[in-house]
Amino acid sequence: MALTRMEKIELALIPAVAAAAWALAGGLRWSPRFGALIGYSAALLLAQGLLRDVARLLLFRAPGEKRKIACLCAESTVGLLLVLIALGLTLLGIEDTVTLARTPLALVLVGLLVFGFFAKDYVIIVRKEKDHASVIVW
Secondary structure: OOOOHHHHHHHHHHHHHHHHHHHHHOOOOEOOEHHHHHHHHHHHHHHHHHHHHHHHHHOOOOOOOOOOOOEEEHHHHHHHHHHHHHHHHHHOOOOOEOOEOHHHHHHHHHHHHHHHHHHOOOEEEOOOOOOHHHOOOO
16 A cells, blocks of 8 residues: 555654654653643644644645545544543542653654554444444454
């Protein structure tokens, strides 16, 4: 499967963003609360999807017929789930911190952005299933 021009650009930006974070972090040791780190991770995934969607709308509009399906974007669904987890951890009062120096921070960024890149092509189909007890899940 060949990558689109937009996918090649996104893949090139992932190491660029990680390298910029690594360079800008210098000797910084970042110690956010665990819940906040989960929230920042969610924000990064959601921002990546938003930037991709805006770029697609403004620069890379695909010609042809559009399809309408009732579904949820997997990337956005994971991002929303992470927001809810971060909120839950905060409301529970979990104050444990995670310390990240610049290299682990850059690696976390790469991991999240690569996950977002691959998750962008998956959707979760939403439909009503009257007799869902008879459905065999994989």
